[in-house]
Amino acid sequence: MGCSVGCRTRLNFGKALSKVSVCFTMVVIFTYFFYCFTGLCDSAPRQMFDHHTVNRDYDVSDRTYDNLRPPARLYPHYPGAPTLWNRTDTSTGAALHRADEQVATLQWVEGGLLPQEIPESTKENLAVNGIPMSNTFESKKFPQAIIIGVKKGGTRALLEFLRIHPDVRAVGAEPHFFDRFYEKGLEWYRNLMPRTLEGQITMEKTPSYFVTKEAPRRLCTMNCHTKLIVVVRDPVTRAVSDYTQTLSKQPGLPSFQSLALKNTSTGLVDTSWSAVRIGLYAKHLENWLQHFPLSHFLFVSGERLVSDPAGEMGRVQDFLGLKRVVSDKHFYFNQTKGFPCLKKPEGSSRPRCLGKSKGRPHPQISPEVLQRLRDFYRPFNLRFYRMTGQDFGWD
């Protein structure tokens, strides 16, 4: 009653103020949710070792990497195969699985699409129930298992075979973090990783880690419990394979013989040549064993990965604590390629053999030079067999 003009003005002003503050609060809340739903919250700084954070970048194959081979997501359909999807959120898992397949279709061919070239429409399809993937239960974690070597051992084949497994997610390109880009920091490294659901294993492969002096100490600094996989191959064929790769990039390269031997008459092997040095597996392993116990390693035979991929994959899955999902039903021997390839999963027309740079024909090397190298490697091989408790049968 008797409220004066001044009093009414104050009342109106008070009401307007409360409306403004309600509006302001709404705007703040709306902005927050908008940011989160578009994944922008992820750019907020977070703890280095937080294994449960999310990031909006999809699978990374940065152009700065040496190996620009894009990741191939090869998920065949396993009728009724129990996977982690069942253990978490089935609908989310299935949708992510489908999204991965779409990206796979785009990324499979060597030198094909890079992540930044994925069409927007496909990126949108990565959303689950209308919510972008970054808002699901996925997060980027440090790898729990790494294929650390060896160069030309068959590391790409192993990684691609492992990626069939629904509980494995791997970065496609080689990150080279523990040898070349260590100064970029652990957070940079973690950001390269694909998102994983709880229980999925994050993996990467960089074969040069095995021969990098500082790699074991650095890797242990990240996580001393990391599982380490080394694909080893007869060091003589490995050296020829290494040479073949360099030759393909530098056609004027001197002959294998002139690089492998210091002097043709003495037949002394040139250990300063990296193609030779990488094959001294026992020496490199010694360095790793100063930081990791032998039980953390799995040595995969590069030869058996070709002759019996399913058998070797069984060992790998056991070592990683995975259900044996990848089996002989996933492989066939491609006569033209001369290597095992992956069977075409339903609904995909993509070939499943590795690219042209894998399984290249080797140049002819004189049998005397090969024998000289065989003799040279023998004691190192024997020492390696003793250290690992495995005879790889290279002699």
Ligand SMILES: Nc1ncnc2c1ncn2[C@@H]1O[C@H](COP(=O)(O)OS(=O)(=O)O)[C@@H](OP(=O)(O)O)[C@H]1O
């Ligand atoms: N399934 C299948 N398909 C094609 N190639 C296969 C396969 N399994 C193993 N390999 C062998 O892998 C060798 C290349 O090894 P990497 O992948 O470790 O090479 S790299 O270090 O990443 O460059 C490659 O060496 P080269 O034969 O000398 O090209 C192959 O022998």
